[in-house]
Amino acid sequence: MRHGLMKWREDELSQADVLSRQYRLQKSMEADGIDGVLIYTNHVRSAAVTYLTGFTPYWSDALLFLPVAGKPLFATALSKRVGNWIKSTNPTSTIDHSPRPGELIGKHMIALGCKKVGVVELDHMPGGLIDEIIGVTDVQLVDASTMFAEARTVRDAAEIALAKKANQIATDAFASAPKERLLVGDVTEALELYVRNAGAEECYVAIAPDLQKDTRLARTKGQVELGETFAIRLSIAYNGVWIRRTESFLRTAGDDNLTQLARWADGLSETVDPSLAMASQLATSSRPAGASISGWTLEAPIGNRPLQAVATEKNQTEQSLPYGVLTIQLDTKQGSFVLARPIGLHLSPPTAEGAV
Amino acid sequence: MVLYGNAWQNDYLRYGVDFGILEGEGIAIVTRDGEATLYLDDPFEADRASVECDDITIVVCKDIVRDVAAKINSFDNSNIAAAPQRHLPYGLAQLRQKHNIADATVILDHLLMVKAEEELQAVRRAARLADEGYAVFRDAAQIGVEDYALIAQIEAFFRANGVDDNFMIIGVGGPEMRGMAPPSGKKLKAGDLVTTELTPCIDGYYVQICRTLVVGPPNEAQQKAFSLYHEAMIAGIDKVAPGVSASDIAKAENDVFRKYGLGDYVTSEYTRVRGHGLGLFPDTKPHILEGVETTIEQGMLLIVHPNTYHPEVGYMVLGDSLIVGPDGAEVLTTTPRELFSVPQTRSAS
Numbered sequence: 001m002r003h004g005l006m007k008w009r010e011d012e013l014s015q016a017d018v019l020s021r022q023y024r025l026q027k028s029m030e031a032d033g034i035d036g037v038l039i040y041t042n043h044v045r046s047a048a049v050t051y052l053t054g055f056t057p058y059w060s061d062a063l064l065f066l067p068v069a070g071k072p073l074f075a076t077a078l079s080k081r082v083g084n085w086i087k088s089t090n091p092t093s094t095i096d097h098s099p100r101p102g103e104l105i106g107k108h109m110i111a112l113g114c115k116k117v118g119v120v121e122l123d124h125m126p127g128g129l130i131d132e133i134i135g136v137t138d139v140q141l142v143d144a145s146t147m148f149a150e151a152r153t154v155r156d157a158a159e160i161a162l163a164k165k166a167n168q169i170a171t172d173a174f175a176s177a178p179k180e181r182l183l184v185g186d187v188t189e190a191l192e193l194y195v196r197n198a199g200a201e202e203c204y205v206a207i208a209p210d211l212q213k214d215t216r217l218a219r220t221k222g223q224v225e226l227g228e229t230f231a232i233r234l235s236i237a238y239n240g241v242w243i244r245r246t247e248s249f250l251r252t253a254g255d256d257n258l259t260q261l262a263r264w265a266d267g268l269s270e271t272v273d274p275s276l277a278m279a280s281q282l283a284t285s286s287r288p289a290g291a292s293i294s295g296w297t298l299e300a301p302i303g304n305r306p307l308q309a310v311a312t313e314k315n316q317t318e319q320s321l322p323y324g325v326l327t328i329q330l331d332t333k334q335g336s337f338v339l340a341r342p343i344g345l346h347l348s349p350p351t352a353e354g355a356v
Numbered sequence: 357m358v359l360y361g362n363a364w365q366n367d368y369l370r371y372g373v374d375f376g377i378l379e380g381e382g383i384a385i386v387t388r389d390g391e392a393t394l395y396l397d398d399p400f401e402a403d404r405a406s407v408e409c410d411d412i413t414i415v416v417c418k419d420i421v422r423d424v425a426a427k428i429n430s431f432d433n434s435n436i437a438a439a440p441q442r443h444l445p446y447g448l449a450q451l452r453q454k455h456n457i458a459d460a461t462v463i464l465d466h467l468l469m470v471k472a473e474e475e476l477q478a479v480r481r482a483a484r485l486a487d488e489g490y491a492v493f494r495d496a497a498q499i500g501v502e503d504y505a506l507i508a509q510i511e512a513f514f515r516a517n518g519v520d521d522n523f524m525i526i527g528v529g530g531p532e533m534r535g536m537a538p539p540s541g542k543k544l545k546a547g548d549l550v551t552t553e554l555t556p557c558i559d560g561y562y563v564q565i566c567r568t569l570v571v572g573p574p575n576e577a578q579q580k581a582f583s584l585y586h587e588a589m590i591a592g593i594d595k596v597a598p599g600v601s602a603s604d605i606a607k608a609e610n611d612v613f614r615k616y617g618l619g620d621y622v623t624s625e626y627t628r629v630r631g632h633g634l635g636l637f638p639d640t641k642p643h644i645l646e647g648v649e650t651t652i653e654q655g656m657l658l659i660v661h662p663n664t665y666h667p668e669v670g671y672m673v674l675g676d677s678l679i680v681g682p683d684g685a686e687v688l689t690t691t692p693r694e695l696f697s698v699p700q701t702r703s704a705s
Contacts, residue, residue: 003526042362045381084534123445192515195508196504196511204379217403218408219404222515
């Protein structure tokens with residue numbers, strides 16, 4: 001569940017910001033002859049509804065229906081007692097409650113005269129909710145994932161600012177981590193405390209406690225001993241926007257070679273464009289001597305998941321992305337290391353488009 | 357059996373393959389001979405699963421629904437069941453008729469409700485950490501501190517002590533407070549009620565504690581209200597035994613409110629449930645509500661909490677987790693059943 005700071009902050013993400021996003025998707029609907037777009041949300045598959053409304057459910061699930069014109073309807077099984085909280089954090093939607101939110105949305109589609117509705121990630125929609133919808137209406141449901149992803153690729157100043165803020169929290173958290181550390185908990189406790197005190201909505205910490213043995217990052221118990229080198233991944237949500245940052249460490253002291261690798265990764269985050277071919281961008285970057293890239297993964301927010309893998313060294317696709325997170329495995333004479341940085345945050349958003 | 361899960365509704369999946377998924381979606385196919393394959397759509401989660409669950413086969417998918425559908429389509433003459441019915445992705449739900457896929461939700465629900473002894477060992481460890489966590493919460497509560505900073509203290513403590521996850525909501529305020537939610541940046545001030553449900557998870561198993569504290573000395577109305585909740589919780593816990601219904605427990609709690617003329621406040625307008633099951637999900641069946649006729653069985657893990665709105669003081673909570681034993685409740689949480697008070701002299705710097 002989400003249990004960090006969750007509140008509407010007009011200065012960080014304004015109603016005008018999310019209304020512009022809704023307007024952009026509505027223009028795509030018009031062009032595609034779609035009467036509305038339906039999106040599922042829970043706190044795991046939250047990103048599409050968060051993008052359109054700024055709202056993330058801390059618990060339970062819900063449906064958002066954005067008609068081709070007009071205000072979105074947010075239908076949830078959460079009780080009316082939680083309604084005030086939802087209204088306070090989802091100001092651009094009409095909120096309605098029902099133990100059968102699919103049925104409620106289906107009736108709303110009928111009232112609006114919808115014939116064809118796009119569903120983001122239709123195949124992933126809970127079958128029970130689809131059953132509720134088709135139990136009350138014979139509206140045609142079509143997949144709208146591509147349409148949504150395309151509308152969502154526009155770099156958005158508010159989103160980039162939030163991603164930068166999340167990245168700064170992660171950077172500062174790592175900088176504040178204790179330098180004397182023996183156990184996993186010595187580090188993870190301090191990181192979690194820092195990140196949540198800084199107002200993060202969520203924080204996941206994964207660790208590879210001994211990189212010489214295993215570079216895979218997992219949710220490791222606090223009492224496990226750290227090896228000579230270890231890596232930590234911080235996944236942070238701040239006001240609905242997710243980033244990851246992974247750092248590799250020596251257990252006992254700083255190391256010039258590791259510092260050089262980290263600076264190289266910092267440099268990448270200032271130069272790499274997530275929408276361009278990653279392999280060639282990495283090939284032309286000037287890595288520290290003796291370091292070779294053994295693998296990489298590019299993640300981005302394109303659909304319902306806050307971050308999802310869109311390209312790897314084995315699957316090198318290109319697509320327009322608002323921003324990304326690049327994770328790199330590096331081999332050096334000292335061993336293997338893992339680093340991750342948000343990328344594309346330095347690129348300028350286009351001039352805001354779309355009247356509200 | 358096909359078992360679906362994500363970090364929200366993970367219990368069915370976790371029962372089958374013991375993986376606590378955090379991101380993306382997971383689907384397990386568990387065969388009758390005990391073979392388990394876990395399909396995950398996130399490569400980092402797959403890495404984590406390969407470390408945390410080294411005895412199952414893990415498959416990373418670009419399109420998890422398509423890949424699992426292909427696997428199901430490859431089964432010939434197999435009896436297939438799936439759970440949970442409501443959450444099964446539409447792309448798989450569409451195969452129900454073609455493959456005569458049975459709904460296994462009820463079978464799994466019973467397995468999830470009645471715990472085996474090994475499961476109860478994790479439950480007892482989680483209960484100890486619920487008590488310790490509430491002590492951290494109480495110590496961190498002080499005038500001027502923001503609600504999210506309070507939660508930060510708890511989460512840090514839990515991460516250092518092997519707690520993988522924690523369900524937690526909070527309320528800060530007075531009579532205007534109608535319930536609990538995630539933190540919104542409220543600063544604690546003198547006279548506030550501070551309510552929380554704390555639900556640490558150990559090895560997948562959640563145990564909950566609900567307590568209320570007052571910033572400064574509690575006033576007479578708050579003390580009087582608390583004694584009512586205390587009486588209702590004890591009435592509910594005393595009712596717990598194999599063979600009674602969930603409704604019987606709820607009625608015992610609600611009758612105390614009715615006795616004091618507060619019957620309106622045990623309705624859905626003011627409260628959700630009077631307790632619920634716990635286990636691999638922090639809010640599982642049976643829901644303790646009048647009208648829920650589920651029979652209580654030995655080995656169930658429940659919380660009894662008469663949490664609701666009180667018209668004079670606001671939303672108040674009190675609840676203890678328990679295992680249903682042969683003769684009644686074995687209460688797990690040991691934090692005193694008090695309306696705690698935080699000294700007004702303790703202020704955040």
